[in-house]
Amino acid sequence: MTHHVDVHVGKRVRHRRWLVGMTQQQLAEQVGIKFQQIQKYETGANRISASRLWDISDALDVPVSFFFEGMEAEAETADVDTAEAAVPSSVPADLMGDKEALDLVRSYYAIPENQRRRLFELARVLSDVA
Numbered sequence: 244m245t246h247h248v249d250v251h252v253g254k255r256v257r258h259r260r261w262l263v264g265m266t267q268q269q270l271a272e273q274v275g276i277k278f279q280q281i282q283k284y285e286t287g288a289n290r291i292s293a294s295r296l297w298d299i300s301d302a303l304d305v306p307v308s309f310f311f312e313g314m315e316a317e318a319e320t321a322d323v324d325t326a327e328a329a330v331p332s333s334v335p336a337d338l339m340g341d342k343e344a345l346d347l348v349r350s351y352y353a354i355p356e357n358q359r360r361r362l363f364e365l366a367r368v369l370s371d372v373a
Contacts, residue, residue, distance in 0.1 A: 248314070250287030252296070255310040257285040259303045261345040273302040 260270055260281075267285075271278040274295065283289035284299075291299065300307045351359060 245287040253287040
């Protein structure tokens with residue numbers, strides 16, 4: 244049975260890997276394991292040992308604490324989320340765990356800054372209209 248902490252840490256590994264544009268295979272090679280193990284870590288099916296988490300944090304260029312960020316907020320909103328589950332939302336509950344959202348963020352920051360600002364303003368106007 245998966246533990247909520249293992250699932251959270253796994254999501255954060257996936258989140259960071261996507262943000263830096265790294266595949267599971269590339270991360271696995273840097274850490275010295277098989278990519279299937281990375282898959283299991285990211286789903287929370289397998290627990291990441293402290294030494295392995297250290298290696299992953301080094302490969303993804305973040306402090307180990309990065310993988311635990313948001314745990315308190317996640318626990319606090321768990322009760323609220325179950326109460327609001329009946330209310331449909333256009334925003335995914337785990338926005339940074341959504342691959343499409345991360346791809347959009349990565350693409351957004353690849354745009355030159357002056358064009359990015361204009362795109363942001365366009366998106367803001369369009370969302371106000373909807």
